[in-house]
Amino acid sequence: MSKTLGLWDLVTPELRDPAVLAELERLGYGTVWLGGSPAGDLSTVTPTLAAATTLRVATGIVNVWDGEPSVTAAAYRRVEASYPSRFTLGIGAGHRSIVGDRYSKPYDRLVSYLDGLDAGGVPESGRVLAALGPRVLELARDRSAGAHPYLTTPEHTAQARSILGAGKLLVPEQKVVLATDPDEARRIARSRLAMYLTLPNYTRNWLRLGFSSDDLEGGGSDRLVDALVAWGDAEAVRERVAAHWDAGADQVALQVLNADKLGVLRALSPVLV
Template identity: 30%
Template sequence: MAWGITVPLDGIPLAEHPALYRELADVGYTDLWSAESNGADAFTPLALAAAEPRLRLGTAIVSSFTRGPAVIAQSAAALASAAPGRFTLGIGASSNVIAAKWNDIAFEAPYSRTRDLVAFLRTAFTGARIKEHYDSFAVDGFRLGLVPEPAPKILVAALRERMLRLGARDADGVILNWVSPRDVRRVAAIVREENPAAEIVTRIMVCPSQDADAVRAMVRPLVTGYLTVPVYRAYQTWLGHGAALADMWEAWDAGDRKAAVAAVPAEVVDAVCVHGSPAECRERIAEYVQGGVTTPVLALLPIGPDPREALRSLAPSS
């Protein structure tokens, strides 16, 4: 079974990650998936693992807004060539915060931008010259000079139904975030209806700690930081969690950040964050797989034991 981990790991310098990656492969991890927000970029941590043949590499995700289409194709082709057959490109719209507030790029028509980028990348990876006016951007005369063989798979970070169907239909599958095992069952049904063979990668916050109060105290600010962003707020409403998050949203909209954090119910934290003993964590992650996830990707939270110790305790071989 696939068993991934989100990289890079907090508290461990990037220079030490190659040795860590070998250790992760030794204890049964199969995948490394990079996250890109305000820390490392999506490609560099994976490039450090290209020489480890036991690990698949994936981006979760590269924003479809913050790089030009040609630059995304070049970066993906380089990594796919460094790790032939082991790299998967995860792309997605990201959010207005990252695109507009942090990068001064208009966050417009995210569905169209992501759809058009998938179409462009499919063609670019063949080495064809592209002169095309898509709905959301135009490319005039680009040809990829380093053509990867094989071409990397493309996954789409998807929230609601249109993007889920796009990822299943036009790409090779989807990447999910901020979901519970019950949410996954609903989402997987939509994806499988569109394409039974589609991959479903899911990032899962995990903390092998039995101090539930400490875990909840750490996760509540993360919930408010993410689930108040408009795209995630709409997503959680679509999933049916509007009532549970209503008090948090009301406090946030009123400008009371402290009250918003305090208003996050324990059941919301427990739904989106796996915690408990390592054995309990592995059992809960298995629920995601039973719900339709093909590749669970653990996002280790910085609490409790040393990250290396925590990863060993959560490994499939444990």
Template identity: 35%
Template sequence: MGSSTVVDAARRALGPVGIALPASLADPIDIDGQREAVVRLERAGYRAVWTNEVVGGKDALVQLAVLLAATRRTVFGTGIANIWAREPETLHGAASVLAQAYPGRFVLGVGVGYAQQAAATGREFGSPLSRMRDYLDRMHGPTMPPAPDAPYARIVAANGPKMLALAGELADGALPAGGPPAFTARARQVLGPDRLLVIGLSMVPGADPVRARQIARERVAAGLAQAWFAAAVARLGFTGQEIAEVSDRLVDTMIAHGDPAAIAAKVVEHLAAGADHVALLPPIGTDFATSVDQAEWLAPALRDLH
């Protein structure tokens, strides 16, 4: 069960908006570049920075240990730590050490990932819901030695109603991503008022609104090529024609795009719909330096939300 004390502390620490470091599936992590980036982001006024994890290539908890040490105030979160990357007892132990070393500056997001990631570790993906329930249950199993007694918020990547319900039952909250404000409202309804709701909001920053919307449209179209995503969009009330045409309304609802004011306005929509915190997600594969420059460009508009 989640703790109201932990949830309240995480809400205060995270603030209303944060940013994810740009991720690449093709290039190795440049830890020196990341250290420099998070110092710049802290200086720009971001209170929270999020990082990703697949399986292999890097360890999200080791990465955060380096970045926490490089900064003074920034809160870091995993979006997400992949359950196939390590045993649940090991994840809890590592998370507890970070929470003990950097009190109030760490939020653990954990997710079930994808079937190919399970296969990469020689395991069957099975039922995502059952896998996540078992993983969360085992996180606090007995170990020798025991993990440090240091509190941290634990949230679950959850885009479906059953996973959201599980997050509300066994964790401190949820981290859905890729949905419109209407989905945020539904997620809040499922979780109730006492759980932490962090929303991953895809964004395409750009001074040229036409170009930014076109890139956003391409991202939505790529998502709609996946049957589960198309079905989820249909359940949100978009017509078959809007989905087939990737309409402006669909694009504008799903992805924050354009100048800083437009990005901030979309963040506000999700906060009004019930989000505690919105984590802005740059496109995967975006040039790292360019993405950090864009984050600094957005920062003044986002600081006004604090």
């Protein structure tokens, strides 16, 4: 598979403008991953596809607790009929603190949701799983096109590739701060990481990767922040993206944390594409 670039966007109106989407296509960003737990009816997907020409759209991710797979499957069929081969359905189990009492046996819920997508006509080739741990990565390998890990490192990408094997899609998300002052870059990074430090799905994964409980304190150690967020000049960002590619990623989905997101994407394109 060729190595490509994507964009992970947390519902930024600026980046959904048709003129901007056309520019992102020209700049070489191949896929927009729609964050913010898009609804299972995929109501946010069609406007983005309609505003672009060749850009692919993926969900990052539809939460499997927020509705029934039959609804998502019907929406998938509508989207695919209107925009063939331009949409990928990303699903995941979310977090207990957000889902609430419904959150029980998340692996079993993922399996039953996949069963529902099968029954609704969503092909394995049209869906990926948000996968961090080995068990869900194996599920992604066996019952989907691949995995979309969030908030990880190139080391995790290598581990994920070893589990997925060849031929499966692997698209890690990578947070980016284009700033060369360490204090400023880490301040921006920590402001976005704060909520994730409270979510066990992520903290367990970081501990598996070799970080310690001390790294999770005080807004995250410099070591943790630097591992999760690529900051510096464009060349520093390129090196981090290349590390994911070298570890087995097919695409890296950039989430820009700077206020001027489009400006950063413009600055990175000549170096990354």
